[in-house]
Amino acid sequence: MADELLEVTDLTMRFGGLRAVDALSFVARRGEITAVIGPNGAGKTTVFNCITGFYRPTGGGVLLTHADGARFALQRLPGHRIARRARVARTFQNIRLFAGMTVLENLLVAQHNTLMAATGFGILAVLGLSRYPVAERQAIERAREWLDAIGLTERADDPAGALPYGAQRRLEIARAMCIDPVLLCLDEPAAGLNPRESDELNRLLLRIRADGCSILLIEHDMGVVMRISDHIIVLDHGRKISDGTPEQVRADPHVIAAYLGEGDEDEVPAEEVVA
Amino acid sequence: MKSALRDAVLSALVALRPVPVAIAVAAVFVGRLLLLAWRGRSRAAARHANRAFAERLTQAGKYVAPLLLIVALAVPLSGDRYYLHLGILVMTYVMLGWGLNIVVGLAGLLDLGYVAFYAVGAYSYAIISTTYGLGFWTCLPIAGILAAIWGIMLGFPVLRLRGDYLAIVTLAFGEIIRIVITNWVSLTNGPNGISGIPRPTLFGLKFTPAGGPGSFSDFFHLPPSPTWRAVYLYYVILVLALLTNWVTLRLRRLPLGRAWEALREDEVACRSLGINVTVTKLTAFAIGALFGGFAGAFFATRQAFVSPESFTFIESAIVLSIVVLGGLGSQLGVALAALVMIGGFEVFRALADYRMLVFGAALVLIMVLRPRGLVAGRTPTVALGRKREISAELVAQGRG
Structure with a gap:
């Protein structure tokens, strides 16, 4: 049942000399909640903007497949058609009502x-x-x-x-x-919510998934991410550093390094320094 | 956008009468200083009173609109040609204001060149009627459609522009149309204008002042008088203006009108919801231009003469001032503002040059007291329960 809904291949977005997204590839499966996480400035929102047509990617492709087999190359569609024909909806980091x-x-x-x-x-x-x-x-x-x-x-x-x-x-x-929509892209939906509101949000998202809409989620609130995601992709500096289930990602040393920083400080675990 | 609006209004004033404007500016400077000193003491109280006043005004609006309509219908009963001609003038500006309100008030696209569509409508009627001998009612839709096509032609290049940039390009477009009309002598007769434009007829009955066979007064066995034509013209423009109003009110409650308002609120969000922003903006330009074209054709048939002088920037500025003073998006506000600005201007005719001073002071007074226009706020288009007025602070003014 979990077939590919969204296939991102070698997605690259350059702003002048800055590579905001660098040859990123991942897959989001139908009926799942896929979370994209990463430190600030990792390129998460840029990925969203490429998927939803607000940016035209410098390179690579974004392919969306509907349940009936219809395929859409999102990197070539204008923004309003992505919402209308490919049925990809999105929300914004700063609310745009x-x-x-x-x-x-x-x-x-x-x-x-x-x-x-x-x-x-x-x-x-x-x-x-x-x-x-x-x-x-x-x-x-x-x-x-x-x-x-x-x-x-x-x-x-x-x-x-x-x-x-x-x-x-x-x-x-x-x-x-x-x-x-068949795919709902949420850009930090839990930002600024109190714990009770976060719980309500979790229930809402699970309900949306149960109704058959897949979700792509950018979130900093790990409480939300770890509890409801089926699949997590971790970005840092525009590259994918980890990809897997919440348990796998939580245990991945690259992820810990990206979030906590790695270097010559004392609090870095001994094995990291040895490596 | 706000600064561009202000610039448009101010430059219009300065262009008309520089000296009284200078006096007005000085008076306002002193007045504003005193006002600020007074306000500083009771600012909170003043703001509260202002909001209460706004709510009462909105409430009163429910009764004002039908009242205005009754008065408008009754104007010809006075039988005074002065009031009829003033009424025709005011209704023309009401119609232009309502037409521009679609573009500026609903879609939030600042258009400083609305007079271009007025000119296209007027010249379309003038040229077609004098060349092919067609009547007013045949040419009216043609003039409107030609103006709408110009609206779309203007729309295409300016769609990428926003706010002040959009305002400047539309301003230039208005000037281009006027200059083309002035210089394309073989078609438009240049600065001399086109005269002998046919007057409107009522089912083929002519309105000749002297009566005679085939005339309106002859057919209905009325004494021949030039008043009949004025009455007829008045009702024609009243019907055209009400048509503009009716179509706008209908469109507001349809998806297209809601998309215009959504566009004014947030263009990016519109795109994310699958609304084709380009097409939506073009329809706003086209429909606004359509009514501008109708008004232009009416202007041509009323005057029986058109020349480029009638379509200068000051016309665009006056219509825009009417929309801004009335309150962006408010139909009643636009009607009131047109009445105050065009009718009020006539009332002070006895003051000769100094009426510009009164005019300027009135504008400034309205801007200070009602910064979002006479009738600010927005009525929802649909409701589960009761429709409640939305206060102007929440409503966006659009950035183009």
Whole structure:
């Protein structure tokens, strides 16, 4: 059941002389939560931007395969098509909600393409002649399901910018899910959350996985990463230094070195110094 | 974007009357100094009062809009041609303001060259009607569509630009259209303009002041009078303006309008949700231009004469000021601002040159008291429960 969903091969992204991502290859499997971790500046967000079409990679390829066999070379698709055709959704490290629109409107904008198809090029809907009202009712129903899932039904008519921080994070995930993705890319969803909110997030992500959407996750909160990930990829300086299950990664000396630093300090374990 | 808006308004003022503007600037400087000193003592209280005022204004808006509509419908009852012509002028700017509101207020794209579409509409009607002998109602959609095509042509090169850069390029575009019109003498008759443009007819009935066979007054057995034409023109522009308003209000509640507003809020997020940003921006330009083109065709038929002088930058600046003073995205605010700016300007006619001073002071007063426009805030397009006004602080102003 765990076949390849996303294959990244030799992905390279250069900014002038800086190689932010250097010949990175990894695989994310369908139905799994794959975490990408690494110290600050390791190139995690750059990888995300390459996958979701915000950057055009300098080299390498990103191949997405749907369950029905349809394949998409993401490095060549424009950003909006990646979301629409390849059905890859994402959230942002610094929350990007439509702050001046209500929570419900945020979730309806996410269903733009489905709704737009029901308006008959807009002209019929302006004249009130299309099946748009039906489509909108369905969209609202779908939004309401997600609002129930993230516990924001009560606040559906409040502006998104007025929500507390944790709720904004959950809303951004719900909004991304409203495009009906096969792969959800989350950029530090637990940043700034308190422990209770982190637990809620874990439950939400596990629920999304159970519903059949695979997740690619960048996260610093190891509590979240170790508990829910099926597979972890560790980056440092744009290169992959480890790849495996949470247990394997936790035990990998390269990972420990990257996180704690290696050098000539006393606290470095003896065997590291010998090696 | 905010600074570019301010620049546009200020340069328009300076271009019109430099000396009164200088006096106004001095007066404002002193006034603002005193205001700051006064505010420093009770800042928190002032801010609270301001918000309460804003809420009350929004509440009152529910009754103001129908009231304005009734007054607008009743203007011809006065039978005074002065009020009719003033009404026509105000309604033209209301329509232009509503058209520009789509681009600036909803999609958040700062357009300083809106007059270009007005000019394209006016000249399209003028040239087509004088060359092929077609009537106003036939040419109206053609003029609108031609203006919309220009909107798309402007849209393509400027899509990559944002904020101030977008403003500068649209400004240049407005000037290019005017200069082309001035110099393409074989088509547009250059600076002399095009005269003898056909007047609009009502199902083929002409509005000749002297009456005569086939005229409106003859058909309905009314005494011949030039007032009939003014009344007819007034209702034509009223209907066109209300059409603009109706289409905008409908579009706001459709995915396209919501995508415009989402674009104003956050373009990057739009892209991540699969919204084609290019197409969405182009539709905003095209639909805004379409209504600008309609208004232009109306202008041509009202004047029966067009020349490049009518389409200078000051027109763009006035329309933009109306949108900004009214409150970005607010239909009622734009109507009020047009009434205040165009109608109010006429009220102070007796003051001769000094009315620019009053005008400038009024603008500054509104900017100080209501920095986000007369009717700030945003009404949600859809709600599970009751629609509650969203305060202006949360709503983005767009960066193009």
